[in-house]
Amino acid sequence: MVGVAGLAVGHATAALLGVRRAPVVAVTEWFIDRTPGALIERGISLLGTYDKPVLIGIVGVALLGAFLAAGLLARVSIARAFWIFAALGAIGMLAILTGRGGVTPSATMPVIAGTFTWLLGSQWVFGALESASEPPAARLGRRGLLAIGGIAVVAVAASGVGALFNRTRRQAERARELLRLPMTDPTPPEGTSLKVAEVAPWRTPNDAFYTIHTALAPPTIDPRDYRLRIHGLVDRELTLTYEDLTKRTVAEGWATINCVSNEVGGDLIGNAWWSGVLLSELLKEAGVQPGADAILQTSQDGWTCGTPLAAVTDPDRMALLAFGMNGEPLPLIHGFPVRTIVPGLYGFVSACKWVVDIEVTKFGEFVAYWTDKGWAEQAPVKLSSRIDVPRNEDEVTAGALTIGGSAWAQHTGIERVEVSLDGGAWAAARLGSVPNADTWVQWAFDAQIDPGEHVVRVRAVDAVGEIQTDVVADVVPDGATGLHEVHFTAG
Ligand SMILES: Nc1nc2c(c(=O)[nH]1)N[C@H]1C(S)=C(S)[C@@H](COP(=O)(O)O)O[C@H]1N2
Numbered sequence: 001m002v003g004v005a006g007l008a009v010g011h012a013t014a015a016l017l018g019v020r021r022a023p024v025v026a027v028t029e030w031f032i033d034r035t036p037g038a039l040i041e042r043g044i045s046l047l048g049t050y051d052k053p054v055l056i057g058i059v060g061v062a063l064l065g066a067f068l069a070a071g072l073l074a075r076v077s078i079a080r081a082f083w084i085f086a087a088l089g090a091i092g093m094l095a096i097l098t099g100r101g102g103v104t105p106s107a108t109m110p111v112i113a114g115t116f117t118w119l120l121g122s123q124w125v126f127g128a129l130e131s132a133s134e135p136p137a138a139r140l141g142r143r144g145l146l147a148i149g150g151i152a153v154v155a156v157a158a159s160g161v162g163a164l165f166n167r168t169r170r171q172a173e174r175a176r177e178l179l180r181l182p183m184t185d186p187t188p189p190e191g192t193s194l195k196v197a198e199v200a201p202w203r204t205p206n207d208a209f210y211t212i213h214t215a216l217a218p219p220t221i222d223p224r225d226y227r228l229r230i231h232g233l234v235d236r237e238l239t240l241t242y243e244d245l246t247k248r249t250v251a252e253g254w255a256t257i258n259c260v261s262n263e264v265g266g267d268l269i270g271n272a273w274w275s276g277v278l279l280s281e282l283l284k285e286a287g288v289q290p291g292a293d294a295i296l297q298t299s300q301d302g303w304t305c306g307t308p309l310a311a312v313t314d315p316d317r318m319a320l321l322a323f324g325m326n327g328e329p330l331p332l333i334h335g336f337p338v339r340t341i342v343p344g345l346y347g348f349v350s351a352c353k354w355v356v357d358i359e360v361t362k363f364g365e366f367v368a369y370w371t372d373k374g375w376a377e378q379a380p381v382k383l384s385s386r387i388d389v390p391r392n393e394d395e396v397t398a399g400a401l402t403i404g405g406s407a408w409a410q411h412t413g414i415e416r417v418e419v420s421l422d423g424g425a426w427a428a429a430r431l432g433s434v435p436n437a438d439t440w441v442q443w444a445f446d447a448q449i450d451p452g453e454h455v456v457r458v459r460a461v462d463a464v465g466e467i468q469t470d471v472v473a474d475v476v477p478d479g480a481t482g483l484h485e486v487h488f489t490a491g
């Protein structure tokens, strides 16, 4: 009881003060940041998007275990139970002080308030228990019941306050809804969709777009408070507000982004219409100094990535500080209010969400978040293709069957997609049209299928003639390779 009350007070304090790293969030993120990359990788591939709830669940169970232990220990010695709460408080404080993001007095308040509740509460309850008279059956006594009741009220009230005052999130949501941004919302160009049922739509709707981030609680930034600082090896440091950004010349375009953790055939990829400001223009204004070869991007939640300067200043590449996604202000989980999009690079080296700081620097002078965990320093997207229909183990009707999916080689472009049925020769598939080389392309292949078991494989050829390799490579350190293969039965 005391444990839960302390937790609730801690989290209510976080909500009241608008601190993103509430105690449990801070501790769990602290563990994520110290877990070896390969283990995280296995976690993501095993649990998919359930990784975060499962993690929080583990921390929750551990906490409940500790509370229970404190309760049992208190029968032997109240002092020892006290120590458990003090130790939990210390862990929380350590996570805040040495974890992600800056340490401000308000960042430490939730842990302090929670720990205080634990210590005070346990003294109150355990003290009451101790002073209650025998026999054991009646040990709780009136004071004990009162104390427990009091703690319960505190817990309920605290969580109520927490829910009511989760004001930063609500504020950000409301501010987002009120925004009217200078952007367009075109329908996908004619011919991009081959209209094969069950193939992922060429334009990925925002609510179906894959989501990857290390933040347990995504940042909730009010656009009025947003600042982007551009500094480092520049002639003039820039600090831009959200208004500064959205008032500039808007650049827009279609681009596909994907995650380095996407397995062959996986779905950590999406295509959208992005609206924002060209990064190259801002960098020109800041005046990049000679010797720089990278930008180090930092998000509001302390995540970092390093991006080649050559890619973000490339006049032929739409490297954007994006504020719009498919004609809407960026959704909160996709980086509201501002994120980066660089066609042709995996997300972990380019697509910084909630970006607040861009330092013009050199690759030799920093190690970004995932590079520190064993991923590559630089990671251009690899040529790849995927079969969406049929799915593995599908049963289809023998006869005419249209096989279909997508292929991508952002910023290079796809020249050809080929299909091999039951180990036969590679045959060209039909291709959808694309507005530029930065998006994925749909493909379809009309086949005649005999009854029985079948296997279909796909490979793509990019615009410079490279054929997608069948050599299998793991997602670590710089993206998976191999050919997607689907087994199905016709009857
Ligand atoms: N702040 C922040 N930005 C981030 C990440 C992150 O963990 N934190 N993950 C990156 C990775 S690995 C990918 S693949 C893309 C995913 O963007 P999405 O969630 O909008 O699809 O965001 C990138 N930007």
Ligand SMILES: [Mo]
Binding pocket: 212, 258, 259, 260, 261, 346, 347, 348
């Ligand atoms: Mo990623």
